[in-house]
Amino acid sequence: MKTTMQTEQRAKAEPRHEPGYVTPEVNIYETKDGYVVEAEMPGVHKDGLEITLEDNEITLVGRRQNETVAGTPLFRERVLADYRRVFEIDPAIDAGKIAARMDQGVLTLTLPKSEEVKPRKIAVG
Amino acid sequence: MNSLIRWSRPELATWPSFGRLTDLRNEIDRLFESPLAEMARSARLFSGWTPSLDLYEDKDRLVVKVEVPGMKREDIDVSLHEGCLSISGERKGEEKHKEADVYRAERFFGRFQRTVALPAPVAADKVTAQYQDGILTVTLPKTEEAKPRRIDVNVN
Numbered sequence: 001m002k003t004t005m006q007t008e009q010r011a012k013a014e015p016r017h018e019p020g021y022v023t024p025e026v027n028i029y030e031t032k033d034g035y036v037v038e039a040e041m042p043g044v045h046k047d048g049l050e051i052t053l054e055d056n057e058i059t060l061v062g063r064r065q066n067e068t069v070a071g072t073p074l075f076r077e078r079v080l081a082d083y084r085r086v087f088e089i090d091p092a093i094d095a096g097k098i099a100a101r102m103d104q105g106v107l108t109l110t111l112p113k114s115e116e117v118k119p120r121k122i123a124v125g
Numbered sequence: 126m127n128s129l130i131r132w133s134r135p136e137l138a139t140w141p142s143f144g145r146l147t148d149l150r151n152e153i154d155r156l157f158e159s160p161l162a163e164m165a166r167s168a169r170l171f172s173g174w175t176p177s178l179d180l181y182e183d184k185d186r187l188v189v190k191v192e193v194p195g196m197k198r199e200d201i202d203v204s205l206h207e208g209c210l211s212i213s214g215e216r217k218g219e220e221k222h223k224e225a226d227v228y229r230a231e232r233f234f235g236r237f238q239r240t241v242a243l244p245a246p247v248a249a250d251k252v253t254a255q256y257q258d259g260i261l262t263v264t265l266p267k268t269e270e271a272k273p274r275r276i277d278v279n280v281n
Contacts, residue, residue: 025231025232025233026229026231026232027222027227027229027230027231027232028227028228028229029222029225029226029227029228030225030226030228031224031225031226036222036225038195038232040194040195040232040259041194041259042192042193042194042258042259042260043192043258043259043260044258044259045258065258070179070181070183070188070190070262071181071182071183071186071187071188072181072182072183073179073180073181074180074181074182074244075178075179075180075241076179076180077177077178077179078177078178078179078190078192079177103195104194104195104196104256104257104258104259105192105194105195105258105259105260106194106195106259
């Protein structure tokens, strides 16, 4: 089966081509039931998440919140931009059952495969 | 790969002094038409996990913010020793994904440690740490002596 979950859109994945956004680091797993995407978005609360599904593309946007000014910066490594990353998704995914969870800056997205494509065990009578 | 300078996120360009470095990188990218960011990403495998850290100062306190998403509170260790703040911890991978096929593995699991020399003496007993939305915020109130003091000048 052709798995398109991994064929990410290169142009969009490259931070320099997406001004104003940080590309979150992701892990993607496939199990027999579906896919799991974990995206690192420190500073994003669940209210700051925007997940949109259009045709065969899923767009993850995370907006930072509660970033209060803590004084004069003496040393800065963090990039306080919002996060964005786009993935092409496998047509076998049941779009209606996609679920998202946010826990300490990590977004976990579960994308179940539709029943028809799941491997099925046939009992031998 | 074993450069002496630790690898930093490519987006570090926002820090002004890195501007020139970024320009150079863009130039090289243009020459080879292969994004170096991808290579930098893989370099991270060798250099380990170095979470991004910010240090802020105002008149009463120092504030350190570190991006360590997906941790458990009990796995983060904050300590203060001889004017240096150390933040360390370990992020464990989830057991349930052991059996799955991995398509992308950009997240780092394992140990990290960051140490920052504090520019002012702080009251060790008043230091607080908070972990929210994957960001650890350590607030270090300055000692009374370190705070700027206004001296009134009396003119007779």
